Amino acid sequence: MDNPNSTGHPFGSQPANVRRRLQCGRSRSRLAFFASPSASTSASCSCSPVLVCLEVVGMQQKNLQSRKSTERMPNSGSLALLNEGADEVVQNSGRGSRRRSPVWNHFEELTNEGKAICIHCRSKLAYHQGLGISHLRNHITTACKELPPDIDRSSIFPKGVSSLVVRSSVLDPKLVGDFMTKFWITANISFKKIENGFFKRMMILAHPGLEVHDRQTLKRDCMSVYQEEKKKIADGFSNIDSCVSFTSDMWMSAQNLGYICLTAHFVDEEFNLHKHLINFKQVPHPHNADAIHSTIMDCLHEWDLSNRAFAFTLDNATSNDGAIQKLKDTLWRHMPFQGSDLHVRCTTHILNLIVQDGMEIIQNIIEPVRNVIKHISSSNSRLQIFNTIPHQFNLRPKRGFTLDVPTRWNSTYDMLEEALEYKDALTHYANLQNIQGPNLEQWNLADRVCKFLKNFADATKVFSQHNSPSSHRYVEEVWGIRELLFDEKNISDKFLKVLCDDMKSKFDKYWDEPNKILLVASLLDPRYKLVFLKYCLMKVYGEEVADSKANAALIWFKAYYSRYESMPQRSYQSNVSSSPEVGGSASPLSFLSGKRKLGLEFALFRHQRRPQCSRRPEVDTYLDDPLIPSREGEEFDVLGWWKRNQDQYPVLAKMSRDFLAIPLSIVASESTFNTASIMIDKYRNSLSSEMVEALICAKDWLKEYLSDDEDDDDKTFF
Structure with missing residues (x-):
């Protein structure tokens, strides 16, 4: 066979x-x-x-x-x-x-x-x-x-040659058609391109028996793939026992139609983080709190997730604040502490608001740099003239420079960083072309600004990572930004002081009182626990106030712990026994023998005896155990740590799966600071809302099967 x-x-x-x-x-x-x-x-x-x-x-x-x-x-x-x-x-x-x-x-x-x-x-x-x-x-x-x-x-894997090998002389038209459909979904290609004459000839030449369908058939095939993949995702949700957190963002079409992009985040039994774009629903006009709340609830009911919602990460729009309050009123029966910590404000949007307040001050520094780069980028001949200069300063020629976008401060940071590397060549070019470029003082100020903004760019990458947990780093990153704004070295610099002063007001507005649910997530980082939080608070408020605030966070942490401790046992014990009767007909132990059976019986016995033993609560043991040592710049696998230590801290391990799945940002880092509306691409604008949802969701799901090298398409849909 x-x-x-x-x-x-x-x-x-x-x-x-x-x-x-x-x-x-x-x-x-x-x-x-x-x-x-x-x-x-x-x-x-x-x-x-x-x-x-x-x-x-x-x-x-x-x-x-x-x-x-x-x-x-x-x-x-x-x-x-x-x-x-x-x-x-x-x-x-x-x-x-x-x-x-x-x-x-x-x-x-x-x-x-x-x-x-x-x-x-x-x-x-x-x-x-x-x-x-x-x-x-x-x-x-x-x-x-x-x-x-x-x-x-x-x-492990031998390297083969790069051409493709065919193992059989007969192609399966159904399989070829299936992959053609998936290619169309993931490549953002207009449906009418399938009727291109040369494409049809190419496919017929490759396989004479293959029937190339028209655009209407392709649409039906795309919808079938969407339904198949949707069932797989739904089956995955039914097999997990953890809560689900969500991110929601508003997209706009060229016809000014609004769509809610709802993404689900959860950690499975193997402590792997998952992210699925589950809905792309059109929002009825007007796009107010009622419309957003109604659309999100429709999505939750569609996936049967309304009783498993844990947290919602949204941006700071007023309509979102109203929608969150309505979600609390609707979901409070199913949520811990009546959903009091349901709302997580998108940290990258807050960071964007903080930085934008300071960008106006540095325009007089940015403008001369922008003028020179714009002059060079205006024609190929000018770029060729510039490329005769870098070798004089031991620099390589440039294919082109990054020109910033006013609505994206991180593009300004990228422009300054690149320009500073070529500052001597750019100054020489400006003198040759008799155009106004930055003087020495402006270059020095640009260097200080660039180093200052790098801290925000680094924090952005942490906040917006979706392939690994970020919630446990909330205190670390937020306090890092606070240290930057209140650093005496920056305050003593008159120029940076003005920049910091403008940013402090926004920082205090959004982050003076930390989010409680994110504080709990931070305490689940075994490198820091409560010790790091107390240290950060002491630097700001002094020991007495720091102790008071840290104790408040500890009370909230233990309140969540008590709630999880009272929950029914989860699957983390299923590997020991699924039946209370050892040796019973329904017990998996009946299929074992010898030393292995003895070992599993003892594990079950030890678990059953645990409540009878007088010992310290698990949460106290965890907090008193030594911190896990870490090195600067070293990646720490927090989910892997909890997976390895779930036998020692079973209740906290259950907690970690829910709290570490909370995303800090609603968008990926490459689009975090784009303050313009997120737009649906031109190929989707003319389609029905159902087809738009099918294409965008299926594209996200199909990317799971591709490696990073294969998935070379754009990382966003706009």
Whole structure:
């Protein structure tokens, strides 16, 4: 019987042991991207597996059809194009082709869950037959933290050649059509492009039996993919026992139609952070608190998540404040402490407001730099003239300079940082062209401003990371900004003092009183706990006030702990026993024997005896245990730490899954400081709201199957 995993990913390269077979046959130009049913086997080597190369030069369609019946390969199967550099090895036997990749030496497929589990760290990653394994390969080579030290990551997967290998002479039109649909979804291409004559000819040449559909059929196919992927996401929600946090943002179309972009964030049983864009719903006019509240509630009911909501991260719009209050009134029965901590204000938007207050002051410094760069960027001839200068200062020529956008202060920071590296060359160019450029004093001020703004740019990256937790770093980053604004060194600098003074008012407005739910998340960082919070408070308020404020945070922390302690037991104990009757017919222990059974029975006995033992509360033990040492600049895997220590702190580990899933920002870092409205691209404007939602959500879900190298599309939809 064939291996159930034999379909593989549709893109890839040959393993090293079949390279020489590619050299068999004629040396004329060949197309190895798709295999035609009519491709000749006589010109190929007789080695197994046969690698089919479709001759393109001089080949005519009628000849292909006439030879179709006599030259078809035996044991034909579905399309199986291998991952580039991914090491797929094709094995052939009398029963058909089988796939074997070294990645499966490190993963086990969980067919019922649609996932693959790493045998080293037990992390679960999405996997379905017919989809890619590059993300599995990347996990082993870069991300797995439990890979045995005797395994060399760089030599796990042999490097193959870059062309594509076809394992069968017959393509599966359904599989090709499925991937064509997914390509259309993820590539932001207009539907009408599928009716392009040259595209149709290319596909027919690649596979004469393939039927290329029209745009209406493509739309239906896209909707089918959306429904299939949506069911997988919904099944995933039904299998987790943690709460879900949400981010919500408003998008606009060219027709001034508003859409709510709702994203769900949660941590699963394996302590992996997940992020899914679950809805892109049109909001009825006017876009006020009632409309936003109603739309969000429709989304929550659609996914059956209204009783599992934990926190909502939104920006500072007045309509959002009203919507949050209405959400509290609606969801309070299902939320801890009646939803008093439901609202998390987007930290990157607050940071943007703080920085924008200071940008007006430095315009007289920015303008001369902007003038020179604008002059150089206005024509290719001027750029060529400039590029005769850098070598005089041991600098490389430039392909172009970054010109800032007034509504994005971080682009101004990027412009200054780049210009400062070439300041001597830019000054020389300004003198040659007789244009007004920055003088020495202005360059010095620009340097100080750039170093000052770098702190905000670094904080932005922390706040807006969505692939790893950020909520536990709230106190660290916010107090870092406060230290910057109140630093005596900056205050003694007259220019920076004016800049800081303008920013302080906004800082005090939004961050003078920290968010309680984020304070709790910060205490769940084992490097800091309560000690770091108390230290930060002492620097500002003195010891007495600091103790009072720290104790208030501790009371809130313990209140949440007590609530989680009273909850029904979760799946973190399911690996011990799912039945109170040891040895009973329903107990998984009945299938074990010997030492393994004894060990699991003892673990269950120890757990059952735990409430009878008089010992300190878990929360007190955690807070009194030594802090985890950390090094500056070293990445700390906070979820990994809680996963490893969940047996010691089971209740706090449950808490960590909910609190560490709270996002600090509603947008990714590359679009954080764009103060213009987020716009839907031109290809989506003319579509129905249902189709817009299907395309944008499905695009987000399908990217899960691509590696970072494969996902080279724009990171946003605008």
